Amino acid sequence: MLNRHDANDTIAIMAEIGRKARAAARPLALAPAEQKRKALIAMADAILRDEPKILEANAIDMKNGEEAKLSPAMMDRLKLTPARIKALAEGVRAIAELRDPVGDVIAEWDRPNGLHIERVRTPLGVIGVIYESRPNVTADAGALCLKAGNPVVLRGGSDSLNSSAAIHAALARGLTEAGLPADAVQLVPVADRAAVGEMLKGLSGNLDVIVPRGGKSLVARVQSEARVPVFAHLEGLxxxxxxxxxxxxxxxxxxxxxxxxxxxxxxxxxxxxxxxxxxxxxxxxxxxxxxxxxxxxxxxxxxxxxxxxxxxxxxxxxxxxxxxxxxxxxxxxxxxxxxxxxxxxxxxxxxxxxxxxxxxxxxxxxxxxxxxxxxxxxxxxxxxxxFGFGGEIGISTGKMHARGPVGVEQLTSFKYRVRGTGQTRP
Amino acid sequence: MLNRHDANDTIAIMAEIGRKARAAARPLALAPAEQKRKALIAMADAILRDEPKILEANAIDMKNGEEAKLSPAMMDRLKLTPARIKALAEGVRAIAELRDPVGDVIAEWDRPNGLHIERVRTPLGVIGVIYESRPNVTADAGALCLKAGNPVVLRGGSDSLNSSAAIHAALARGLTEAGLPADAVQLVPVADRAAVGEMLKGLSGNLDVIVPRGGKSLVARVQSEARVPVFAHLEGLxxxxxxxxxxxxxxxxxxxxxxxxxxxxxxxxxxxxxxxxxxxxxxxxxxxxxxxxxxxxxxxxxxxxxxxxxxxxxxxxxxxxxxxxxxxxxxxxxxxxxxxxxxxxxxxxxxxxxxxxxxxxxxxxxxxxxxxxxxxxxxxxxxxxxFGFGGEIGISTGKMHARGPVGVEQLTSFKYRVRGTGQTRP
Missing domain, CATH: 3.40.309.10 (Aldehyde Dehydrogenase; Chain A, domain 2)
Incomplete structure (x- = not known):
């Protein structure tokens, strides 16, 4: 997991992650609300069951962090405790119980020629989340994206890679138990920074939006280099x-x-x-x-x-x-x-x-x-x-698509369904 | 207007256009619906009044087009007639009478702590439209963007520059007559292709979205090179x-x-x-x-x-x-x-x-x-x-923000208004 990879390895790994994420998009988009809910509950249960493994992995990260002389604030963000793991699982369970927005009819109207038009929510696509060494984001972001029917590629800070991998293993088991593809929630397994570069380039069209979660320098880099849309704010002045x-x-x-x-x-x-x-x-x-x-x-x-x-x-x-x-x-x-x-x-x-x-x-x-x-x-x-969104993946100051808190609903797109009775266009 | 400019001139001209467009954004966003409606009607009237000037300018483009041996299809798209100019003006008048979406409350709800939250439509920002030598797009696209409160930068095909400039002059007069900044609708006055490159780079952050209107090669270039979001479709298969x-x-x-x-x-x-x-x-x-x-x-x-x-x-x-x-x-x-x-x-x-x-x-x-x-x-x-949108600036196959026909409503963003009675966050 923490082996060193050369840049070509990383590029190949990231390309494979992108392909798998895209392949998971359709089964996830078609998954009934109840199946996604059950998967999220299974994920929460798996996190609780895996508490010992997660704490063990976290101890390795904490030890490495001490050796790397991380600041006390960074060490605090990195640290997991039984109480924090319980809170993580509860967060995932709360997301499980949110309303599923996919399939909602946002607007509908009739045309004079009798056509009935509906605008219906659909999943948005593959979401990339780039975050610092906060293992809790692994569960939060993974659960929110899944609720809206979107595959997610999670790239956590390298200092938290063991903790994140342990949490991710629990999430993947929850997905499998509910009959959903484990590739719906993927964690980038390499610490190599080139992985972030590949995500910013959009994984060959397999990434639809990127959400950076972290400090200003991370957000600034993502905003200036990303070739795909970004949901973020640089500052809250x-x-x-x-x-x-x-x-x-x-x-x-x-x-x-x-x-x-x-x-x-x-x-x-x-x-x-x-x-x-x-x-x-x-x-x-x-x-x-x-x-x-x-x-x-x-x-x-x-x-x-x-x-x-x-x-x-x-x-x-x-x-x-x-x-x-x-x-x-x-x-x-x-x-x-x-x-x-x-x-x-x-x-x-x-x-x-x-x-x-x-x-x-x-x-x-x-x-x-x-x-x-x-x-x-x-x-x-x-x-x-x-705001009552039940959770958010971030707050956006952009004006395109999502503005303000980005919750489950903001992680959806829409399509039009038009019902006719044989109308041809004059 | 048709003088040759060197690349540095073009960069300076485009930067100035971007600054002026951004400066027009706030007055336009604050303009009451009735003022925008009157401006659009004044624009339609000005197009009709200017029919002789527009036909004269179009005759120059048609003569140049013949000399450049444009295809019959291109010549037909370029050609204006009194009937086509009347249709242009009527199109603008129809957009004037559409519902103004700015200020619409899209959703509202109460929180248990008594906060009342509204999601309200706002203009989207500065819109760039890049199109081929179809002078009618000048009026259509300018009017639609204005209706939603957005400044627009229009870059029409070089073969139609005289016709587009004559139509644009009428639009600008309509804006001024209604007390709105003429910079709300700007036409790129140079034929230099570098102008498109500057727009694709986003005019130093002064362009929020680009809409390409034209054939596949234009759309493909814009989609692959634009550093700002694009509303478009490459193909309708x-x-x-x-x-x-x-x-x-x-x-x-x-x-x-x-x-x-x-x-x-x-x-x-x-x-x-x-x-x-x-x-x-x-x-x-x-x-x-x-x-x-x-x-x-x-x-x-x-x-x-x-x-x-x-x-x-x-x-x-x-x-x-x-x-x-x-x-x-x-x-x-x-x-x-x-x-x-x-x-x-x-x-x-x-x-x-x-x-x-x-x-x-x-x-x-x-x-x-x-x-x-x-x-x-x-x-x-x-x-x-x-679809009953009254007009569209294009059809998007993207899943972010706008999907399907892009009408006035899709050219808006939103903000949250939260009304409290002194609530502090526990």
Whole structure:
């Protein structure tokens, strides 16, 4: 498994993976919902049964990781425990119980000539997932793609290859038990980085979309080099705007939650915009609450005058995704100023407005062109689970096909079914 | 306009076009439906008013075309007449009256924590259209993109540059009259082929999707070289399957229509599959009707025995899109054999089943993975107008974002609007 391969070996291995994935597409697309559900339950059961093997494989990865001097954060992401394995299995079981979108009639209508047209959901195709050394993604991503009827090619970080292989073995057994092709979920078995290059080239037309799961450098490489469509976001530079009509007692806990609940996720707020009209009343209490929660505050010149405890912000702060307990703060001229700032600096992921004035909210909702816009709610709700999708493979800031959380439904395509009674076209 | 430019000029011109298009995106996205409607009506009026100028420009193109010895078919596509200009204007007026999809709430739901989530249509972005020397596409494509709130960069064939420029001038005047930026519809003013190369590279991130309109070599080049998503189909290798349950009196006119109504369009049938169970009753009458309509018949060995007037088909016939009065014919073992043949040879554009047996129809609808499937109707209905989309910019065989006819609605993206009452994420 961890043997060294030369580049030609890797190319041949990846080509074979692509062919097998494509061959699995049709049986998977035709599999009834109940068969996919049973396969997912069998996969969850197999993960629980294999706990000892998975822990054993993980111990090897952890030992190698220590020797390779991985950072504590990386080691924590790599580490599996009985509780984490149980959570993995429960995640797969939850995906098993989601509604199956394949076959849903999304729209239907009649034409004057009597033709009845239906637009029906179908699987999307073969999905490639490229992720870092987080073994849990192996189960999550594999299960989500399967639910939507898509074969998946998983390429996890090389530091987690033993753990991922052990989890993958459980998934494959679940597939086989349910009578589905084991090739529906494949794990790239080589650590060679050339495997990623082959995926970015699309495995000779056998890969339909790539989902990168990981840090900015991984996403940036995939976005710039992939020859197939990518579902991803490079940054979550999220804004919270406090309008003059905002309630202060709502704003304080909401801004603290948006910034501080978890600072390292893409939906964490990075910039706070405060309507100049309420600077005197709203600014200090909100910043005090942030500071008390342990947040560093970087302020523009105007805010600094009103809140001297802050550090001065530089131009770079408006375009920085801190992913840390730091927030940049700026006064703006009402809703128009807020929209202007956001349209200039945002990564178009998620933005929130705190306001009681319905007109301001409507303008924010209409004019800000980001994937997710929230009114009187925390930006940290930018999450497939919180949207009720049951799971997500990522969040997309692209505008093609999938935008926002990418759940099971977003992993489908559609076709048209037209029913006639002998119509010929004049 | 027709001066020669060197490559650096072209690169600079294209970069400027990209920047202007992106700058027009926000005002266009925010334009109310009524303003876009008025702009389209003003564009249609301007086309009619400019008839003399457009005919004059077209006369230059026609003269150049004669000197360049363009084929009669190319000259016919290039030629404008008062009647064709009127049809152009009427086409734009029809698009003006379509429903505006921007702002439509596609889905909405409530979460247990009280959040209300809406998925709302937004414009897609800047669209590039690359087409051959058909000046009418200038008006059609420009109008459709505008209706969905998208700036468009039009690159027409060099033989039609004068005609396209005259039509474009009318479109630009309509935009200005309605108070919209004229840059919302731009025509590439240089004949240099390097302009296409720049578009395929995406104009430095200022082009979001490319639509090629034209023959196979144009589509193939765009699909293989484009670094941005493409809405297109390379081939329309469409099948008609006559099931054992088909009514012969419906099959005869329907097959003739599917093949012969217009042989040069992507929805024209290319292969006829006949259930072996009805070979004795259905084959000869259907092939006689096709032959009588002037169609050449290329048959497999079994069909040849039953219909000796046919020519023998070779293996290549199953993968040939004739776009001509030729059809390949084969006997198959019922619905299973038909699906097998289609999944092996089809370009996944459009297929029809003629049958009265509901189970056969359902199996065909479920198992054939093409953009458009028809029951008891002609494949020539594969058309945005016939689907009720009011117009189409093309038909896509891709599975991402748009599949089948690409009308105004398919030229949109969406965003999520989330309404809360102060929710923070636990």
């Amino acid at each position: 999220c804004h919270v705007y406090i309008d003059r009509s905002a309630k202060l007692d709502m704003a304080i806990p909401l801004v603290v939650n948006a910034k501080m609940r978890r600072t390292g996720i893409c939906g964490a707020a990075e910039t706070l915009l405060v309507d100049r009209a309420v600077a005197d009343t709203h600014l200090t209490p909100v910043l005090d609450a942030l500071a008390e929660a342990g947040c560093e505050i970087r302020a523009d010149a105007e805010v600094l005058k009103l809140y001297p405890a802050a550090k001065p912000a530089s131009e770079a702060d408006w375009s920085t995704e801190y992913l840390d307990a730091i927030i940049s703060v700026k006064l703006v001229d009402g809703i128009g100023g807020a929209i202007e700032h956001i349209e200039t600096w945002s990564s178009h992921h998620t933005e929130a407005i705190l306001a009681e004035d319905a007109a301001a909210v409507e303008r924010f909702f209409n004019e800000v062109d980001s994937a997710i816009l929230l009114h009187n709610a925390s930006t940290q709700f930018a999450d497939g689970g919180e | 469409c099948h008609v399957y006559i099931d054992r349950s088909a009514k012969l009196d419906m099959a005869i006119p329907l097959v003739v229509n599917a093949k012969m109504r217009r042989t040069g369009i992507c929805g024209a049938a290319e292969t006829l599959l006949v259930d072996r169970a009805v070979a004795d009753t259905h084959l000869t009458p259907v092939l006689d009707a096709l032959a009588e309509a002037g169609c050449e018949i290329r048959a497999d060995a079994e069909v040849l025995k039953l219909y000796p007037a046919a020519k023998p088909a070779s293996e290549a016939d199953w993968s040939t899109e004739y776009l001509d009065a030729i059809i390949s014919v084969k006997l198959v073992d019922g619905i299973g054999g038909a699906i097998e043949h289609i999944e092996t040879w089809s370009s996944h554009h459009t297929e029809a089943i003629l049958a009265e047996d509901a189970a056969a129809v359902e199996r065909f609808f479920n198992e054939v993975d093409s953009a458009i499937l028809l029951h008891n109707a002609s494949t020539q209905f594969a058309d945005g107008g016939e």
